[in-house]
Amino acid sequence: MGVKLGILGLGTVGTGTVQLLQDSAGRHPLLQEIEIYRVGVRSLDKPRAVELSTEVLTTDLESIVNDPAVDIVVEVMGGLEPARSLILKALSNGKHVVTANKAAIARFGAEIFTTANQAGVYVMLEAAVGGGIPVIQPLKQSLSVNRIHTVTGIVNGTTNYILTRMQTEGSNFDDVLADAQRLGYAEADPTADVDGLDAADKIAILASLGFGGRINLQDVYTEGIRQVSKTDIAYAEKLGFVIKLLAIAKRDTPSSPLSVRVHPTLVPQAHPLASINGVYNAILVEGEPIGQVMFFGPGAGAGATASAVTSDILNLVAVLKTNTAVANPLLTCGHQEYCQIAPMAELITRFYARFxxxxxxxxxxxxGTCFGNYGVSLESIVQTGFQGELAEIVVVTHDVREGNFRQALAEIRDLEAIESIPSLLRVL
Structure with a gap:
């Protein structure tokens, strides 16, 4: 007997998934067991890149999650609603769910996983982070015996593409963003990407898996790349850094609170993440005893994301075929406790500032005196030149508590000689 799929959405990812399932030659033999039973779409008469019979397509998405014949519901429609309601209904009806929806998981994960656990079914979300890069299953399974202390990622292709082009061309942010929108690398409304919200959703999911607790999205400090100027990219390069939008989850000791944050960061040129360019994503996991493991690949696109969605479907087909008791702790996200997140003022980091x-x-x-008063030790302080009548001074600190650094800056802002502080960036 075949395993029947109900697919919600037939956009880029839905189409890619159907294409992969229809072209199963030379892939895993279990793919032959899968039947594309129902596909929910907005409009029946839209031209499509895949051929599906008229009995398969429907505009009634509720009917798919309520259909007793459907074994697995694949949610690739995106957005918060009706995706959340449909996922919850599918789970309540005893169906496994595969989703690529990082926004819904990051915001409603607690509700979704609780419903799944109560119904004894799985929610699979490999495609929610890093496109086709397999990072969710490794964090749940292969790396689960490690004591993870840091997960650092470039997890948004749009911002990485923009920063890479600013770096290679010396262009400014607005020009590259407009070009990225024209080429389809950035959305017409780029807010979720360029303001770091998409990366925050993803690091909340990765932190939850890496550190075994739920993450409250409101606790994730989020700063985007709009403030990064070509001037800073050029100075960073002179100092031996590249600027990347990093999503970071870190715990110094097993008993200390987590730091979870998204912000543009000066990354040393020798660091593994410094060479990740264009729309590529990479996630660096550091733990004990494994050391460093890096996952790298395309962070978006029909093929990459469909690969992750279909691998999740395959995992579930294997479960259904072997009648494995549905309580495999390595496939579920069963933690109930919320992680304690440290406030940003407690963060120990280095800073780059331009005055x-x-x-x-x-x-x-x-x-130097103002910084010294607050225990801020400087690694370098250089006058780099002039902008009109004003002298430009660039400072890089040693490790410092963020709260102390902010206090020093507040005092510096009041100095008569200081015209402005155009840039303030953290250093890895």
């Missing part, structure tokens, strides 16, 4: 100052003697000395 525009009136050209008068002793400015560098005053800056």
């Amino acid at each position: 525009l100052t009136n050209d008068q003697p002793g400015v560098i000395g005053k800056l």
